[in-house]
Amino acid sequence: MLQIISVHLENKPGALLRVTGLLSARGYNIESLTVARTLDPELSRMTIVCDIEDRLRAQVIKQMNKLVNVLQATDLTDAPAVNRELLLLRVRSPQESRTAVLKEAEIFGARVVDSSVDGFALEVTGDPEKLDEFIGVMRSYGEIEVSRSGVVGVSLEGKKLKLQPPVLTRAAAKLEEVDGVLNG
Amino acid sequence: MNGAQILLECLVREEVDCFFGYPGGVTLPLYDALYDHPIKHVLVRHEENACFAAEGYARATGKVGVCCATSGPGATNLVTGLVDSMMDSIPIVAITGQVSTKLIGSDAFQEADTFGITRACTKHNYLVKTLAELPKIVHEAFYIASSGRPGPVLIDIPKDVFQATGHYTPVDTIHLPGYKVFTEGHAGQIRRAAQMIWEAERPFVYAGGGVIASGADGELRELVEMVDMPAVCTLMGLGALPSNHPNFVSMPGMHGSYAANMGISNCDLLIALGVRFDDRVTGRLAAFAPNARVIHVDIDPAEIAKNRIPDIPIVGDVKRVLQKLNRNLGEMKGEHGSRNTAPRAAWRQQVRDWAKEHPYDKSRSETEIKPQHLISEIDRLSAGEAIVTTDVGQHQMWTAQLVRFNHPRLWINSGGLGAMGFGLPAAIGAQFARPDKLVFAIVGDGGFQMSIPELGTIASNGLPIKIIVMNNGHLGMVRQWQELFYNNRLSSVRLDCFPDAEKLAGAYGFKGRTIEKPSELADALDIAIKEPGPYLLNVKVTQFENVYPMVPSGGAINEMVLGPPVPVAV
Numbered sequence A: 001m002l003q004i005i006s007v008h009l010e011n012k013p014g015a016l017l018r019v020t021g022l023l024s025a026r027g028y029n030i031e032s033l034t035v036a037r038t039l040d041p042e043l044s045r046m047t048i049v050c051d052i053e054d055r056l057r058a059q060v061i062k063q064m065n066k067l068v069n070v071l072q073a074t075d076l077t078d079a080p081a082v083n084r085e086l087l088l089l090r091v092r093s094p095q096e097s098r099t100a101v102l103k104e105a106e107i108f109g110a111r112v113v114d115s116s117v118d119g120f121a122l123e124v125t126g127d128p129e130k131l132d133e134f135i136g137v138m139r140s141y142g143e144i145e146v147s148r149s150g151v152v153g154v155s156l157e158g159k160k161l162k163l164q165p166p167v168l169t170r171a172a173a174k175l176e177e178v179d180g181v182l183n184g
Numbered sequence B: 001m002n003g004a005q006i007l008l009e010c011l012v013r014e015e016v017d018c019f020f021g022y023p024g025g026v027t028l029p030l031y032d033a034l035y036d037h038p039i040k041h042v043l044v045r046h047e048e049n050a051c052f053a054a055e056g057y058a059r060a061t062g063k064v065g066v067c068c069a070t071s072g073p074g075a076t077n078l079v080t081g082l083v084d085s086m087m088d089s090i091p092i093v094a095i096t097g098q099v100s101t102k103l104i105g106s107d108a109f110q111e112a113d114t115f116g117i118t119r120a121c122t123k124h125n126y127l128v129k130t131l132a133e134l135p136k137i138v139h140e141a142f143y144i145a146s147s148g149r150p151g152p153v154l155i156d157i158p159k160d161v162f163q164a165t166g167h168y169t170p171v172d173t174i175h176l177p178g179y180k181v182f183t184e185g186h187a188g189q190i191r192r193a194a195q196m197i198w199e200a201e202r203p204f205v206y207a208g209g210g211v212i213a214s215g216a217d218g219e220l221r222e223l224v225e226m227v228d229m230p231a232v233c234t235l236m237g238l239g240a241l242p243s244n245h246p247n248f249v250s251m252p253g254m255h256g257s258y259a260a261n262m263g264i265s266n267c268d269l270l271i272a273l274g275v276r277f278d279d280r281v282t283g284r285l286a287a288f289a290p291n292a293r294v295i296h297v298d299i300d301p302a303e304i305a306k307n308r309i310p311d312i313p314i315v316g317d318v319k320r321v322l323q324k325l326n327r328n329l330g331e332m333k334g335e336h337g338s339r340n341t342a343p344r345a346a347w348r349q350q351v352r353d354w355a356k357e358h359p360y361d362k363s364r365s366e367t368e369i370k371p372q373h374l375i376s377e378i379d380r381l382s383a384g385e386a387i388v389t390t391d392v393g394q395h396q397m398w399t400a401q402l403v404r405f406n407h408p409r410l411w412i413n414s415g416g417l418g419a420m421g422f423g424l425p426a427a428i429g430a431q432f433a434r435p436d437k438l439v440f441a442i443v444g445d446g447g448f449q450m451s452i453p454e455l456g457t458i459a460s461n462g463l464p465i466k467i468i469v470m471n472n473g474h475l476g477m478v479r480q481w482q483e484l485f486y487n488n489r490l491s492s493v494r495l496d497c498f499p500d501a502e503k504l505a506g507a508y509g510f511k512g513r514t515i516e517k518p519s520e521l522a523d524a525l526d527i528a529i530k531e532p533g534p535y536l537l538n539v540k541v542t543q544f545e546n547v548y549p550m551v552p553s554g555g556a557i558n559e560m561v562l563g564p565p566v567p568v569a570v
């Protein structure tokens, strides 16, 4: 079964590779990956879909949590969460089926983002299964081309992100110690 | 000040007194700043050895070891050492030069993607892009390397950052919002652990490198004595409990002692402290401590339940946790302490009997120097007090078995990675860290030939290291496996050319000698340690000796092969 992992990480060079490196080092193939800034521009949220053996899931998440740039990695697979994906699809449809295509698009809540004599470009969001279905349906009308964004997920549990407090450098800690001794 | 001087200022503030490295084009500004700087730079003969030496320094002191290399080939040469320190959780800060920022990505001369290459073999790494961020990064690197589960951190610094001018503004705080260090341990879990210990009839301690990293040797000793239970130290943990301690039962695992492996296999409670249930210790995991409940204390949450699911997991610094555990045990002692005294005493006796029944082989021969004889003699001279580094192979296992260590940080070896070529440079780092100490580097004739260039570093610094080559004419450990598992088809393991030790050492300006008679051994070692400078003693030992006990890989640890098959008469 595919796992959905949500990772909250610092928006720093290399941070993304560190996370994905943990997966590739273990021979896991990433099915999809999205990453973008959060409200705080110094942080990013990443959603990874990956096929990890059940018994190693917790281990992989722990390893992600150990990374210096990672604030929190959570397994959304079985947790209360909403997962969505965006699909852009181009379908070549002959004149006679244009209306049917539009009808079908409406059923799936897809928007037309481009229309030409050859056919349409459609945009639709939903969970991955819904998008699979939509692709299946559109295929029956003609040649298609698709581009999927990969899943983005958000946990429905209101867990507060715990940030680690600053610590003193060695030299500063030493100074403080000396101060402590001097001032009793 | 320029970037190089600012870097050195940061190192001073991190209390670095010496570091190991090798210069090159992009680190020229750094070496220029070092020219009249109080920090000592030790010029090694290969960057891999700079990292190994820094590890030797760190392992001998607990302080962060520092190494330095130039861009490109210098940086790639560090990689083995970085992986080694990652595997053994050794605090290292590695500084590499990089081509100037505007050249990065242009395939410039000696450019390599050091940041990318070392991502997987460091605890964390940095590419510095401006001088302004340099001090913060350096202090962060030291903090990350030495806190939590220690490990290597690499800082890649472009040449123009070294050259840029600026000021050092003191950095007082480090803010790493995602870097979690768990030290305290859960009070409730610790209390439950104390209860479980007093409930046990056959408790057994399995102590590892984490005990040494956290400086918990005193607490370990208190624990073992309070409950009067037997304890093993892993290859990484030797010295955590003094080898001459009555409760110490040597090392467990593939070449561990009979008593250690039987103890683990038969205990009803395994107290695992700063260990990672490594496959060389556990053998077949399903058969490891099959009847035991497990208490596992480790500072790294990812180690808990990685290989064995514990009954009581405790995430925390072993020292802090043991302080609390001991307090709890003490408080409960009145009520529970006497509960299982009889079975516990019988268990102690049982383990002692196992140790007596099958001690390590220390046999000697009249005609040849057996490896075990050589190592026992070094043990006699060290008496648990010398620093002993080894390389990797049979000699490493015999040393771990037969040499006593009365304190932590005396025993220095490449445990997790098993990197040949480690022993000699690690001894260099250890001797710099502890000039007061007698340092033996026990190496195989294979591994020694990987580190011969470092004889130059030893000679030019007059380091009084006693290099003992256990020369069996083979890549002994591989030969042993070929003999036992590949029908003795010895393929590419014969080392039939070894330099004349006297001439080799002589060429570097110090003394060396080769011996092969058992009668010469004691004297030759005495002469070596009395020599004020370095000494190279090449000891020709029995060629086809095997290390026992041995748990064949994939076997259960109580299914040890105790010795060579006894020939059966037909």
Ligand SMILES: Cc1ncc(C[n+]2csc(CCOP(=O)(O)OP(=O)(O)O)c2C)c(N)n1
Binding pocket: B391, B392, B393, B394, B395, B396, B418, B419, B420, B421, B443, B444, B445, B446, B447, B448, B470, B472, B474, B475, B476, B477, B478
């Ligand atoms: C860098 C490296 N290459 C290869 C090995 C595989 N290996 C493990 S032990 C060993 C033999 C070591 O021979 P030697 O140094 O003579 O020591 P001995 O086993 O004879 O004591 C080898 C080749 C290794 N551990 N490290």
